[in-house]
Amino acid sequence: MPEITLSQAVNQAIAEEMRRDSNVFLIGEDVAEAGTPFKVTSGLVEEFSTERVIDTPISEPGFMGLAVGAAMTGSRPIVDLMFGDFLFLVMDQLCNQAAKIHYMSGGKLNVPLVLRTNLGATRRSAAQHSQSLHALVAHVPGLKVAMPSSAYEAKGLLKTAIRDNNPVVIFEDKLMYQDKAFVPDEEYLLPFGEAAILKEGRDVTLIGTSSMRQVCERAAILLDKDGINAEVIDPRTIVPLDENTILNSVKKTSRAVVVDEGHQNFGTTAEIASRISEKAFYYLDAPVIRMGAMDVPIPFSPVLEDLTVPTAERVAENARKIVSGELVHAL
Amino acid sequence: MPYEIKMPQLGMNQDSATIVTWLKNVGEKVNKGDPVFEVETDKATMEVEAQASGYLSAIQVELGVEVPVGNLIATIVENKKDILKSIEEPNSDNKNQSVADEGSKIDHETITEKSNEVTHEIGDRSFKIDTISKDLSKKTGSSPNEKVLASPKAKVIAVERGLDMRRLIARGLNEPIHSADIMGLQSGEQAQLMAVVQDRLLLELIQTSEDIDKGNIFASFLLGSWHFLFPDKFLHVQINKLDGSVSLFKENILPDEGAEEVIVSIINLCDTRLFSYSSGQNGNVLSVSHSNDTFILNFSFNVADIKLQEAAFLLNELAERVEDPIRQLI
Amino acid sequence: MKKNKHNTEFYLRLYKQMTKIRVFEDNANQLYLDAKMPGLTHMYSGEEAVAVGICEALRISDKITSTHRGHGHCMAKGANFNQMFCELLGKVEGYCRGKGGSMHIADQANGNLGANAIVGGSMGIATGSALRAKLQKSDDVTVCFFGDGATAQGLMYEVMNMAALWQLPIIYACENNGYSEYTTTEEIAAGSILERARAFGIEAFNVDGQDVIAVNKLASDLVEKARKGKGPFFIELMTYRYHGHHVGDINRTYYRSKKEELDWKNNRDPIQILGSFLESEGIASDAELMEIHSTISREAKDAVDYALNAAYPDTSEVDLHVFQEV
Numbered sequence: 001m002p003e004i005t006l007s008q009a010v011n012q013a014i015a016e017e018m019r020r021d022s023n024v025f026l027i028g029e030d031v032a033e034a035g036t037p038f039k040v041t042s043g044l045v046e047e048f049s050t051e052r053v054i055d056t057p058i059s060e061p062g063f064m065g066l067a068v069g070a071a072m073t074g075s076r077p078i079v080d081l082m083f084g085d086f087l088f089l090v091m092d093q094l095c096n097q098a099a100k101i102h103y104m105s106g107g108k109l110n111v112p113l114v115l116r117t118n119l120g121a122t123r124r125s126a127a128q129h130s131q132s133l134h135a136l137v138a139h140v141p142g143l144k145v146a147m148p149s150s151a152y153e154a155k156g157l158l159k160t161a162i163r164d165n166n167p168v169v170i171f172e173d174k175l176m177y178q179d180k181a182f183v184p185d186e187e188y189l190l191p192f193g194e195a196a197i198l199k200e201g202r203d204v205t206l207i208g209t210s211s212m213r214q215v216c217e218r219a220a221i222l223l224d225k226d227g228i229n230a231e232v233i234d235p236r237t238i239v240p241l242d243e244n245t246i247l248n249s250v251k252k253t254s255r256a257v258v259v260d261e262g263h264q265n266f267g268t269t270a271e272i273a274s275r276i277s278e279k280a281f282y283y284l285d286a287p288v289i290r291m292g293a294m295d296v297p298i299p300f301s302p303v304l305e306d307l308t309v310p311t312a313e314r315v316a317e318n319a320r321k322i323v324s325g326e327l328v329h330a331l
Numbered sequence: 332m333p334y335e336i337k338m339p340q341l342g343m344n345q346d347s348a349t350i351v352t353w354l355k356n357v358g359e360k361v362n363k364g365d366p367v368f369e370v371e372t373d374k375a376t377m378e379v380e381a382q383a384s385g386y387l388s389a390i391q392v393e394l395g396v397e398v399p400v401g402n403l404i405a406t407i408v409e410n411k412k413d414i415l416k417s418i419e420e421p422n423s424d425n426k427n428q429s430v431a432d433e434g435s436k437i438d439h440e441t442i443t444e445k446s447n448e449v450t451h452e453i454g455d456r457s458f459k460i461d462t463i464s465k466d467l468s469k470k471t472g473s474s475p476n477e478k479v480l481a482s483p484k485a486k487v488i489a490v491e492r493g494l495d496m497r498r499l500i501a502r503g504l505n506e507p508i509h510s511a512d513i514m515g516l517q518s519g520e521q522a523q524l525m526a527v528v529q530d531r532l533l534l535e536l537i538q539t540s541e542d543i544d545k546g547n548i549f550a551s552f553l554l555g556s557w558h559f560l561f562p563d564k565f566l567h568v569q570i571n572k573l574d575g576s577v578s579l580f581k582e583n584i585l586p587d588e589g590a591e592e593v594i595v596s597i598i599n600l601c602d603t604r605l606f607s608y609s610s611g612q613n614g615n616v617l618s619v620s621h622s623n624d625t626f627i628l629n630f631s632f633n634v635a636d637i638k639l640q641e642a643a644f645l646l647n648e649l650a651e652r653v654e655d656p657i658r659q660l661i
Numbered sequence: 662m663k664k665n666k667h668n669t670e671f672y673l674r675l676y677k678q679m680t681k682i683r684v685f686e687d688n689a690n691q692l693y694l695d696a697k698m699p700g701l702t703h704m705y706s707g708e709e710a711v712a713v714g715i716c717e718a719l720r721i722s723d724k725i726t727s728t729h730r731g732h733g734h735c736m737a738k739g740a741n742f743n744q745m746f747c748e749l750l751g752k753v754e755g756y757c758r759g760k761g762g763s764m765h766i767a768d769q770a771n772g773n774l775g776a777n778a779i780v781g782g783s784m785g786i787a788t789g790s791a792l793r794a795k796l797q798k799s800d801d802v803t804v805c806f807f808g809d810g811a812t813a814q815g816l817m818y819e820v821m822n823m824a825a826l827w828q829l830p831i832i833y834a835c836e837n838n839g840y841s842e843y844t845t846t847e848e849i850a851a852g853s854i855l856e857r858a859r860a861f862g863i864e865a866f867n868v869d870g871q872d873v874i875a876v877n878k879l880a881s882d883l884v885e886k887a888r889k890g891k892g893p894f895f896i897e898l899m900t901y902r903y904h905g906h907h908v909g910d911i912n913r914t915y916y917r918s919k920k921e922e923l924d925w926k927n928n929r930d931p932i933q934i935l936g937s938f939l940e941s942e943g944i945a946s947d948a949e950l951m952e953i954h955s956t957i958s959r960e961a962k963d964a965v966d967y968a969l970n971a972a973y974p975d976t977s978e979v980d981l982h983v984f985q986e987v
Contacts, residue, residue, distance in 0.1 A: 142983055
């Protein structure tokens with residue numbers, strides 16, 4: 001089993017699917033010869049030519065709209081949105097058009113497109129290149145939202161996304177592009193709506209999406225040293241969300257910390273925490289703790305930026321408190 | 332067929348409008364496109380045009396009265412002879428409106444009632460939220476307003492084990508209570524008492540009737556002792572058997588709503604070689620065994636239910652009744 | 662003009678198609694006024710020559726995207742009365758099973774990718790459809806209908822730029838009815854609308870949108886060129902909407918006069934203009950044209966009755982079609 005980077009995993013997934021299905025094409029800013037700023041799509045244009053690896057002007061709503069129309073008429077476009085922050089530019093085409101067309105047409109039309117973009121702060125890129133906006137699209141019915149947390153997930157989830165007949169937004173953690181993981185030689189797909197239990201535990205459930213998976217795994221190691229046995233879960237997709245795996249874990253541990261890099265207010269952590277409170281209430285032995293990005297625009301200065309994102313130490317601290325019965329929030 | 336002028340839909344969120352002026356009179360000639368009347372909605376006043384030509388006839392609504400969209404306002408007839416006078420009575424359709432409102436109110440109430448019945452599942456059991464909150468207030472004997480700060484899981488365990496959270500707090504437990512607080516507490520607060528009693532008189536009494544079950548006799552002696560000592564508290568006696576069967580003693584008295592109650596299980600070991608029968612866990616168990624002309628009364632109990640001193644009085648009273656059954660008859 | 666059999670039939674078809682749209686809208690308006698139609702709707706009456714002139718230049722496999730004022734485009738691209746009225750009334754037999762309503766009618770079988778309730782919202786979709794045709798090496802053409810108001814949307818410039826760069830087989834058809842909702846076009850559009858397209862090197866034409874034959878002739882010419890990879894093109898069609906921005910926009914003298922409305926209705930009505938031509942050329946008599954109108958009116962009435970009595974969707978459909986289950 002070879003060990004490859006997340007960037008290579010994405011590249012392989014796109015190439016494999018483009019070889020398999022001639023309806024698949026890649027469109028976005030600087031996806032061809034430049035291979036995007038993160039060099040994720042390098043080399044694809046050599047194999048598939050500029051007809052299927054299409055460089056666009058800097059017109060996000062424009063090429064997003066083109067992809068919707070092409071998808072409605074039989075293509076399976078992969079849209080490359082250079083930064084997740086640019087989602088705000090494509091909201092009408094993505095949320096008013098792509099998300100609703102299947103429903104509005106009574107099931108007659110469908111929009112099989114993938115919007116690839118990224119999330120994650122601490123690259124010192126400041127407020128307009130550091131956001132994690134997955135909750136924004138997860139809120140809109142009709143969009144699926146995948147959040148790979150390693151090269152293995154990135155490849156398997158992207159291939160599933162490309163084959164899905166619905167619009168899928170897939171968020172890659174831009175700090176993880178060079179992180180390596182073992183990926184099978186043979187072809188594999190990862191189903192949507194199936195969370196991964198990365199570590200089993202008995203005392204507290206740590207739920208971490210995308211970039212926060214590693215944070216939770218490190219927190220679990222810290223907790224082990226204190227004799228606290230944490231279970232770590234990566235939901236992999238937040239729409240659809242594998243509620244059962246999360247609820248069953250919390251029913252076992254009676255405690256949960258939900259960690260996600262989106263802003264905490266009205267965010268992914270709030271959604272998961274409230275489902276736990278609603279559906280596993282009588283099993284809870286402590287309040288469910290949310291840990292998202294601070295509710296401030298992401299600042300530039302490293303000393304400030306690092307404060308805004310949950311860390312393993314702070315996740316472990318909160319987990320420790322709820323396991324020992326100490327209060328996280330005043331009564 | 333006369334053309335029916337109905338109150339038109341004039342805006343996105345408008346259900347009704349009021350006619351403020353008639354621009355044509357009954358009997359007057361109307362051409363398609365002519366403004367016929369002026370209406371006022373919550374947003375604006377506007378003229379409404381005729382959609383047919385003819386003569387205005389049979390105005391159905393009064394000026395200034397709010398008319399629901401779609402209600403008949405007047406008609407336009409083709410021939411002069413068909414013109415009808417106006418009806419100056421309030422539109423009867425308005426009544427339908429209020430009936431519909433009534434209907435929706437009832438629906439709402441039904442829904443509210445239903446929402447009280449949300450059931451939650453824990454493992455393979457399910458119970459209603461209402462049941463749980465009632466049980467809690469019953470066990471604690473407190474009003475629902477006196478909140479006990481405890482985790483949901485701790486509350487569930489308390490209900491399952493019949494624990495009184497308020498008493499736990501009174502005895503020094505800190506809020507918020509977590510499940511570990513209760514579990515730990517219970518295993519440490521189990522106490523035990525033993526009494527040995529001469530068997531002579533009771534055995535004589537039993538031998539007079541072969542049908543009498545020893546377990547039942549001890550159960551009624553226990554009830555008698557209890558009511559003699561604690562007339563304000565209710566005792567439920569359960570008869571446990573070694574085969575695992577459990578039955579409620581038939582002479583139990585049902586408690587008043589909200590009164591404090593205690594459950595004690597009795598197990599008769601007289602025909603065995605056992606001297607005691609207690610798991611060492613929570614619960615109140617009285618085992619009765621027989622050896623060398625004596626009965627041995629072994630009482631394992633939870634101090635959250637019965638204080639040590641109370642239990643000592645209880646067991647002593649019971650022992651005296653066993654030794655001298657006449658006491659039970661008085 | 663030469664009066665051969667083919668032209669005769671074609672002109673009569675143009676007349677029937679336009680009449681169908683007018684009759685449909687009259688019935689829709691009445692349903693609205695009678696409060697039998699949920700929500701509201703935007704009438705196409707007055708603009709019939711635009712949709713019919715262009716769609717008669719297209720094949721079934723050619724695509725169109727439509728607007729909030731879209732009934733005319735749907736009918737011109739082949740929609741039928743029953744499913745149209747059913748959709749307007751939210752019935753399960755409607756084009757979208759009652760989930761779209763007036764502003765979202767899509768009829769994929771006839772190449773209609775759907776109306777769009779966001780002004781200018783379908784410009785990306787139409788251009789993407791043309792991109793698909795080019796990628797597939799198909800000679801299908803896409804027509805993007807939009808109003809003068811939509812020329813104020815930035816998306817138009819982004820997609821026209823890409824369509825011109827990549828020579829996509831698309832025709833941007835700007836229905837200039839003089840009003841952007843409740844505001845005159847002069848108040849919202851600086852400079853010339855045609856020059857906007859020309860700035861991207863797109864050939865742009867202006868045509869009388871009330872003259873269905875002129876519209877059709879231009880459209881046919883451009884569609885053939887687009888099929889051969891010479892697109893994109895841009896047409897500005899000068900037209901007029903008889904009703905307000907939407908039904909219920911009846912108090913509109915603050916933005917346009919009744920005199921102006923009457924002038925268009927009496928002197929520039931697309932159906933009357935073609936009717937007079939047909940009569941003067943001896944293709945159809947006044948009585949024959951009246952007969953066409955009454956036949957279509959009867960069909961429409963039957964369809965309205967059908968739709969009024971048709972079933973609503975089962976409530977279990979509310980969460981059906983959020984996603985396509987694979």
